[in-house]
Amino acid sequence: MKLSTGWWGIGLGHYRHTDHTYELYDADGLPPLDVPAGCGWLEGVDPHGHPMEVTKAPEDVVAGLPLEAFFSRPDLQEAFASPTDCYWDVAESFTPEAFGDGARLVRFLADSQGCVFWYLLVNPGGAAGPVLAGSAEEYDLVQVAASFDEFLYRHWIENSAWWEVVAERRSFTQLSPRVRDYLAHYGG
Numbered sequence: 001m002k003l004s005t006g007w008w009g010i011g012l013g014h015y016r017h018t019d020h021t022y023e024l025y026d027a028d029g030l031p032p033l034d035v036p037a038g039c040g041w042l043e044g045v046d047p048h049g050h051p052m053e054v055t056k057a058p059e060d061v062v063a064g065l066p067l068e069a070f071f072s073r074p075d076l077q078e079a080f081a082s083p084t085d086c087y088w089d090v091a092e093s094f095t096p097e098a099f100g101d102g103a104r105l106v107r108f109l110a111d112s113q114g115c116v117f118w119y120l121l122v123n124p125g126g127a128a129g130p131v132l133a134g135s136a137e138e139y140d141l142v143q144v145a146a147s148f149d150e151f152l153y154r155h156w157i158e159n160s161a162w163w164e165v166v167a168e169r170r171s172f173t174q175l176s177p178r179v180r181d182y183l184a185h186y187g188g
Contacts, residue, residue: 003132003141003142003143004140004143005143005144006143007027007030007144008116008118008134008135008142009022009023009025009158010023010083010158011166012158012161012162012165012183013162013165015161015183015187016186021111021113022111022115022116024135024142030154030185031185033150033153035147035150038069039069039070039149039152041153042075042079047081048163048164049082049083049167050081051077052077052080052082052087052088053087053088054077055077055087055090057071057072058092058093061091061092061093061094062106064126065120065148066147066148067106067108070148071090079156080159081159081163083163083166083167086111087110088108088109089107089110090108094106094122098121103122103123104122105119105120105122106120106122107119115135116135118131118133119133119134128147128148130144130147131143131144131145131146131147131150132144157178164176165179172188
């Protein structure tokens, strides 16, 4: 199975424009990431806006997957604030035979208007694969991150960038260090 790669993201002010709520950005045009292992980096992080609501994940769905550690910690979930009102939404069961090869999908994040949904791919042997996302209009899934950790970091940094640039109207020098380093890719 060969998936295209990209990022379903939001506009980031003058750093990255969009004409819609979400746009599928080419993976090659995204800032590179230095992804911390695990979720520990989220401890004590300021979510900027209103924190996303905590959800409890079905244990039989997330057991043994990277989702398990994250969804067992309300404080980690609350480190995120979504400018588009996304919400944590762990499916009650897997989507079976997603690609006809025994792989399954588990949805874990949804846009409030149903524009985009995010899924963890679980390989036939049960190992976690990449994170996929798709638009409700196009319904084509693309790989948006190689791992759940990578997805969490880019999702957090992009949302933080939106809050700082668009909502709080900070100048480049006023941005938090992580956001400033991320947006420097677009020319500061």
